[in-house]
Amino acid sequence: xxxxxxxxxxxxxxxxxxxxxxxxxxxxxxxxxxxxxxxxxxxxxxxxxxxxxxxxxxxxxxxxxxxxxxxxxxxxxxxxxxxxxxxxxxxxxxxxxxxxxxxxxxxxxxxxxxxxxxxxxxxxxxxxxxxxxxxxxxxxxxxxxxxxxxxxxxxxxxxxxxxxxxxxxxxxxxxxxxxxxxxxxxxxxxxxxxxxxxxxxxxxxxxxxx
Amino acid sequence: xxxxxxxxxxxxxxxxxxxxxxxxxxxxxxxxxxxxxxxxxxxxxxxxxxxxxxxxxxxxxxxxxxxxxxxxxxxxxxxxxxxxxxxxxxxxxxxxxxxxxxxxxxxxxxxxxxxxxxxxxxxxxxxxxxxxxxxxxxxxxxxxxxxxxxxxxxxx
Numbered sequence: 277x278x279x280x281x282x283x284x285x286x287x288x289x290x291x292x293x294x295x296x297x298x299x300x301x302x303x304x305x306x307x308x309x310x311x312x313x314x315x316x317x318x319x320x321x322x323x324x325x326x327x328x329x330x331x332x333x334x335x336x337x338x339x340x341x342x343x344x345x346x347x348x349x350x351x352x353x354x355x356x357x358x359x360x361x362x363x364x365x366x367x368x369x370x371x372x373x374x375x376x377x378x379x380x381x382x383x384x385x386x387x388x389x390x391x392x393x394x395x396x397x398x399x400x401x402x403x404x405x406x407x408x409x410x411x412x413x414x415x416x417x418x419x420x421x422x423x424x425x426x427x428x429x430x431x432x433x434x435x436x437x438x439x440x441x442x443x444x445x446x447x448x449x450x451x452x453x454x455x456x457x458x459x460x461x462x463x464x465x466x467x468x469x470x471x472x473x474x475x476x477x478x479x480x481x482x483x484x485x486x
Numbered sequence: 487x488x489x490x491x492x493x494x495x496x497x498x499x500x501x502x503x504x505x506x507x508x509x510x511x512x513x514x515x516x517x518x519x520x521x522x523x524x525x526x527x528x529x530x531x532x533x534x535x536x537x538x539x540x541x542x543x544x545x546x547x548x549x550x551x552x553x554x555x556x557x558x559x560x561x562x563x564x565x566x567x568x569x570x571x572x573x574x575x576x577x578x579x580x581x582x583x584x585x586x587x588x589x590x591x592x593x594x595x596x597x598x599x600x601x602x603x604x605x606x607x608x609x610x611x612x613x614x615x616x617x618x619x620x621x622x623x624x625x626x627x628x629x630x631x632x633x634x635x636x637x638x639x640x641x642x
Binding site: 296299300302303304306307308309310311312313314315316318320321322323324402403405406409410445446448449450474475478479 | 508509510511512513514515516519520522530531533534535536537538539540541542543546563564566567568570571574616
């Protein structure tokens with residue numbers, strides 16, 4: 277192969293080219309440093325503080341009964357959509373009662389409304405370690421890996437008759453579905469699936485509780 | 487050229503992976519926690535640095551497509567390092583995934599599978615899901631271009 281540059285003495289060539297190990301270490305180090313700087317500086321970075329909910333939502337209203345809503349505070353049986361009228365507006369239409377087998381999916385706007393108005397109990401299906409890093413305010417942790425334990429620990433707050441919203445990380449994980457199946461077997465009938473999960477809640481900048 | 491194709495593929499993988507993690511750094515932190523393999527004190531360091539390393543590898547590999555690393559010197563050494571680091575990290579990820587699958591640890595590592603999210607709209611099979619043995623298969627496939635790059639001598 278034709279050389280375009282004049283030959284350099286062998287020693288100088290070796291000195292110019294770093295050894296493989298050094299090159300790998302340098303590349304990894306540079307990348308790592310960049311990643312670290314990004315996380316330190318970015319408001320989304322892992323070191324950025326979690327917006328903690330000091331007072332998320334109104335004091336608990338009366339237990340939502342079956343009466344049709346004059347203000348969108350609660351929900352009738354199977355009609356959890358009215359609560360989101362005040363917010364960004366998605367999902368603000370009434371929905372038919374869910375079939376016994378399928379659980380209705382709600383979006384982040386509706387989940388926020390329900391949480392803000394304390395109209396539902398939120399169940400976090402993720403592992404305890406990740407739950408502790410941040411969850412929807414007043415959510416209880418019933419991990420998909422320890423349903424019996426989670427249910428037992430949170431019995432006082434879990435009522436099969438109450439509206440219960442289950443969520444996990446995102447649309448891709450199935451922990452919420454696993455927990456919902458178990459909850460159905462345990463007699464919970466008013467379930468909602470907040471499918472977008474914790475990732476969407478966090479991306480929306482909504483407050484967390486630790 | 488095999489090398490160009492391999493570099494493009496790997497660059498694509500790393501850049502997309504990095505983009506997902508840089509968009510949702512806290513989600514990646516939770517994924518590292520969920521993996522339950524990194525000791526607690528190191529978790530934030532791994533979560534903070536990994537996206538940067540992936541970005542660095544992706545950029546170098548992409549640049550190597552346009553500016554071929556020939557001869558010896560800093561640039562070929564860097565391009566070579568990117569290929570080696572790719573192979574090493576892909577191997578580590580695959581081993582970690584296999585270990586966790588055997589341990590029965592629940593993970594959901596699809597949350598920053600940005601490419602899968604977009605492609606999954608047309609090809610449901612590519613939609614991100616909980617990590618499973620099919621993810622292992624996908625990772626093993628990704629090792630192929632990395633391995634092919636390693637067979638080259640840096641003087642080309």
